Amino acid sequence: MTDDVMVAIDAGLRQHVGGDRAGAYATFAELWSSIGEDGDPLHRVALAHHMADVCDDPAEELEWDLRALAAADSLTDARAQEYHSSLAVRGFYPSLHLNLGEDYRKLGDLTAARAQLELARARLDALADDDYAAGIRLALDGLAERLG
Structure with a gap:
C-alpha cells in the first residue's frame, strides 16, 4: 500500500536534506494544514518530527517536537506496521526525547533537558543494534556532554 502523505513528507525531507530548508518548511506547513491536530497519528508524528528540524x-x-511526542503517544504498532512491518512505536521514543532534550537545552531549561536525556536513555532498549541506534546513542552522548 502506498501512503501518499508519507510520500509527501519524504519529499519535504528530501528538500531539507538537499539544502532547501525554507522549501521544506513550506511543504511541511502545507501538509500540516491538511492533516491537522486530529489527523492520522503516524502522519502527525513523522511530519511534526521533520518540521521541528526546519525551524x-x-x-x-x-x-513541533512536543506535537511529535503527543502523536507518538496516540500511535499504535498496528498503524505503524501498516506503513512498514518493522516499525514499533516504542522505537520512536529515544529520538523524540533526544530532540526534546536538545530543544530544552537551546532554550536554557537544563533541568528539562536532563529529564528528556534520561527518558531517551531509559528507552534505548527499544532500538536494534544497528547504525541508527548507534547514531542515537552518539547524539545522546553529545547532548550529555553539552549539558555538563
Missing part, C-alpha cells in the same frame, strides 16, 4: 526558532522547534 529556526528554538521555541517553535520545541512546539
Whole structure:
C-alpha cells in the first residue's frame, strides 16, 4: 500500500536534506494544514518530527517536537506496521526525547533537558543494534556532554 502523505513528507525531507530548508518548511506547513491536530497519528508524528528540524526558532522547534511526542503517544504498532512491518512505536521514543532534550537545552531549561536525556536513555532498549541506534546513542552522548 502506498501512503501518499508519507510520500509527501519524504519529499519535504528530501528538500531539507538537499539544502532547501525554507522549501521544506513550506511543504511541511502545507501538509500540516491538511492533516491537522486530529489527523492520522503516524502522519502527525513523522511530519511534526521533520518540521521541528526546519525551524529556526528554538521555541517553535520545541512546539513541533512536543506535537511529535503527543502523536507518538496516540500511535499504535498496528498503524505503524501498516506503513512498514518493522516499525514499533516504542522505537520512536529515544529520538523524540533526544530532540526534546536538545530543544530544552537551546532554550536554557537544563533541568528539562536532563529529564528528556534520561527518558531517551531509559528507552534505548527499544532500538536494534544497528547504525541508527548507534547514531542515537552518539547524539545522546553529545547532548550529555553539552549539558555538563
